[in-house]
Amino acid sequence: MNDRIIIFDTTLRDGEQAPGASMTIDEKLRIAHQLARLNVDVIEAGFPISSPAQFEAVRRIAEEVQGPVICALARAREEDIRAAAEALAPGKRVRIHTFIATSDIHIDAKFGDVRFGRTLAEKRQTILRLTEEAVRLARTFTDDVEFSAEDAGRTDVGYLAEVVHTAIAAGATTINLPDTTGYCVPDEYAAMFRSVIERVQPPPHIIFSAHCHDDLGLAVANSLAAVRAGVRQIECTINGIGERAGNAALEEVVMALKVRNERFGGLKVGIVTQHLTETSRMVSLATGFPVPPNKAIVGRNAFSHEAGIHQHGVLRRRDTYEIMRAEDVGQQPEQIRLGRHSGRHGLFSRLEKLGIHVPEDRREEIYRRFLALADLKKEIYDEDLRRLVEAKTDGNPTAPYQLMEMHVATGTHRAPEAEVQLYHRSTHTLRVERASGDGPVDAIYKAIDRAVGRTHELVSYALRSVTEGADAVGEVTVLLNFNGACFRGVAQHTDVLRASAEAYLEAINHLEQFRTDHENLSFVRDGILQSFDGATA
Template sequence: MSQRVYIFDTTLRDGEQVPGCQLTTEEKVVVAKELERLGVDIIEAGFPISSPGDFRSVVEISKAVTTPRVCALSRAIQGDIDAAAEALKSAKLGRIHTGIGSSDIHIRNKFNSTRDKVLEQGVAAVKYARNLIDDVEFYAEDAGRADLEFLARLTEAVIAAGATVVNIPDTTGYCLPEQYGAKIKYLFNNVPNIDKAVISIHCHNDLGLATANSLAGITNGARQVEVTINGIGERAGNTSLEEVVMALKVHKDLGLETGIDTTRLFPVSNLVSQMMRMPVQANKAIVGRNAFAHSSGIHQDGFLKHAENYEIMNPHDVGVPESSIVLTARSGRHALKHRLELLGFRYDKPTLDGIYKRFLDMADVRKQVNDKDLMELVR
């Protein structure tokens, strides 16, 4: 099995479904070009049938990027597929992403249908799309809650119909990691033609498990992961691109790799945050402003002695300029001494002890002590 994990970025489609985060076509092109520089393999550019704006965005992104495959979403409906194919005409590499619900909840309550009819519609959609383009991905929506035997039958049928990629999404973020990993493993053991397609995973974060579920899917054989920058997306969001990529990079023992230039993660995160007006929470893994900040005295002392005591990755590897020591009332003498020396002040131990006592009084009042405060303190 290939050790390459393909990164399918859906920031401009699923990520843009966040209320208030909509982008113009021109803004989407800017983001798409940055995703290309980042090294993503597939950019899901939009849902062409949904609006003239989305159709135009897919067209313009198709013209603007060269290396990534451009993907357009559709339902398992001929009109949707036609619109997707038309929007992708300028793409150097194009893909139609079509599909239908696979759980009994969706089959009954969303489509008022049956398993057999859904399977038939899915197969027909894939066959129709393959007449228009040579790369078709099928999504089995709500696969996280789907019956395993039916999901295997559906997967086998759409691969036989010509699907090059099959997406097994945990659409509602329902699964626990061991459940989701077992679901992917089941498919590899029970779909006889599974080697004819790439298995993709698309996890939502409703229970805060999107990254864990994605890693469980990857370690059980999936080789495409669908993600967004900063984990933005519908409801609680999608799997975070930066979290999955860095988890695979840190855990070299997995023997898996991506084509991502990780030094561009922080700049791209900032760009998407600003353009979509969606602040990144301070404690967000990898790209949050506190991801490489240390404020506890014990942590600061350990970090200053050897960074790996408290950092499992180098901030430069993700494009963060440097780690930071944040001075608060929890900070110890070692951190204060370090910061004073960076400002050009060196003191013997008795003098430093006196400054440290005054520092604690100041920190209790001001909560966080910056360089200007320290200059006032030493004067």
């Protein structure tokens, strides 16, 4: 293993922990299949004990995704490890990843109770015992066990070596020493690994792993420094998403190892880099987190040149200003313009070049939607095409409410007014309501509230352009609060007022479905309790 780097992708676990980045089970499964096509070595699919949805996502990925090792996270607790093992049971190549805090700061915060010991020395002994028990239990389910010393970057290196020795003796095969808080700088993070490896003298089969957060913008730099210190696994996420400022970005780590391969001793990386950009955009669509245009490797501007000197140089010889080829990371250096006069051949040729396959039975539908969009926009860009293919076509046929019509009137010397026609699916009735507001969006939302019959607490409203040009598609994201729970709605359209209305209504539909499910659950629970009361009376 000394000649290759294992790429451990934690987009579906640590990446999804970024506030607002949660994904549905189906979205996770699609991304897991894409990560398999990307040829990552390990997919950390989730944290099964944390929720039924997390458990089911890990179970389905383990069952359906072939190729990479499928990994599940577990605290150093028996119930966590058993849940991880149960979720992974359908998989052929699986790993349990267990962890425990080791820094004095984390020990004080998490092991303050006297049952763990009265002194720091006693608490440290407890952590050693829990480490051994957790790893030994995990080994009863799989030979592939990873152990992480949480906040290793701020842990006393002598004690850290003790913890690592204990984990290896108990059967761990991968040792992860994470910079959990993004506190380290490259030379000290590398020095930590060198010191631990020197003190422990691990057997040759043990793989050391780096897991870095980007709080100081050093996650990729720290990961690469760790490689030069002997690490052979890097834990990373697509687009660098994750807790707080995020994790090391997979695409940046991989391309640094490939472009500067001689600096890393010729180490091999198995990633199929031509899929990087498409994977990046898939994750962006699923999470709602836009990829900044200046993002390294996968950003829209990563291979663009505007300055005259740069353009001249690149036209003469691309490597004057480009250190890698756009094609090698799935970007397209040329721009083919599409508009209302484009035919089927031009459209589907461009989609194929973008790596987007459209099945024969969807081509007519995609072409009709393309023509409809072309009537609204002067030019269709690549991002328009991706969203055209990914977008929902028929909406949610079970949604409680459907927007049928909307009219908005506004002017310099009048308050904006909105009229909406809302179809109530449960009663098969159409309600028409009007309202005025501080602005057109406020008027629309008040009119929708009247049509629904109740007001809603708007937590946030965000509007961004998701494509290029003056007639760009706008994406609106809203969050509604109901009894402390947040419900998200997202909609896209060239008409941002329409997108605003549809996003608000989608959030209301999610809220109403939650309310209905909650009421049904309460009804069933009360009925069961009444049955028991009757039986004991």
